[in-house]
Amino acid sequence: MRSAICVFGKISTFNFANSNQIFGHSQRVWQTRLIHSGNMQPRYLKQAEAIKLDEELFNYFGVEQLMELAGLSCASAIAEEYPESKNVLVVVGPGNNGGDGLVCARHLKMFGYLPEIFYPKRPAKILYENLTKQCELFEIPFLSSFPAQEELNTKYSLIVDALFGFSFKPPIRQEFSEIINTMIQTSTPCCSIDIPSGIINPDLNAN
Numbered sequence: 317m318r319s320a321i322c323v324f325g326k327i328s329t330f331n332f333a334n335s336n337q338i339f340g341h342s343q344r345v346w347q348t349r350l351i352h353s354g355n356m357q358p359r360y361l362k363q364a365e366a367i368k369l370d371e372e373l374f375n376y377f378g379v380e381q382l383m384e385l386a387g388l389s390c391a392s393a394i395a396e397e398y399p400e401s402k403n404v405l406v407v408v409g410p411g412n413n414g415g416d417g418l419v420c421a422r423h424l425k426m427f428g429y430l431p432e433i434f435y436p437k438r439p440a441k442i443l444y445e446n447l448t449k450q451c452e453l454f455e456i457p458f459l460s461s462f463p464a465q466e467e468l469n470t471k472y473s474l475i476v477d478a479l480f481g482f483s484f485k486p487p488i489r490q491e492f493s494e495i496i497n498t499m500i501q502t503s504t505p506c507c508s509i510d511i512p513s514g515i516i517n518p519d520l521n522a523n
């Protein structure tokens with residue numbers, strides 16, 4: 317029944333340091349249908365397919381509900397794949413991918429992890445403000461600056477990359493380029509929610 321938990325969520329585990337890409341989990345509604353029909357092979361969505369699926373889902377569900385399920389799914393996948401990696405840095409971007417990250421951080425805290433959040437660009441939208449407030453109520457620290465490489469390598473046992481999802485359009489703007497470059501070079505394992513942030517061609521994710 318794991319597919320039921322992850323129904324709207326999608327996470328890719330990505331070791332930036334050696335570019336060894338492993339897709340540990342990727343479940344979306346119609347993949348669940350495949351699983352239910354007896355075909356256990358996951359199928360990865362291209363950027364255009366993911367956007368289309370999102371549009372379809374938004375006809376039936378609210379963004380809060382979808383985001384809650386996505387964030388919970390990611391936290392569940394992390395708890396399964398990284399049970400010992402308690403010191404987690406969640407790097408949160410300005411869109412819904414970032415929203416998934418805030419939800420994920422909250423659930424990780426409930427699962428006994430010690431997440432910290434870096435959220436440099438916060439849109440003035442009630443949805444993100446509420447998610448931020450909830451994390452604060454859960455006493456999750458918000459960092460005021462991005463850790464330097466050494467700190468990233470030693471202090472954290474896992475990074476959750478919730479910077480950009482399928483709406484990322486290259487090239488990376490200057491304000492995020494240093495963050496992404498530091499994440500690319502870190503030896504700490506990095507889990508990306510949806511696509512790895514800064515990937516030049518998101519359709520590569522399909523492979």
Ligand SMILES: NC(=O)C1=CN([C@@H]2O[C@H](COP(=O)(O)OP(=O)(O)OC[C@H]3O[C@@H](n4cnc5c(N)ncnc54)[C@H](O)[C@@H]3O)[C@@H](O)[C@H]2O)[C@H](O)CC1
Nearest residue numbers: 382383410411412413480481482483484485487488489510
């Ligand atoms: N149905 C689902 O499974 C759900 C998926 N969700 C997640 O939502 C994202 C897509 O969210 P969206 O807000 O459309 O976009 P992003 O978060 O990917 O990014 C938008 C944000 O990024 C800025 N931006 C874009 N390109 C650049 C760039 N080159 N440099 C700097 N900044 C950039 C842009 O301006 C916006 O501010 C999807 O991937 C899922 O993770 C939802 O949670 C709903 C449920």
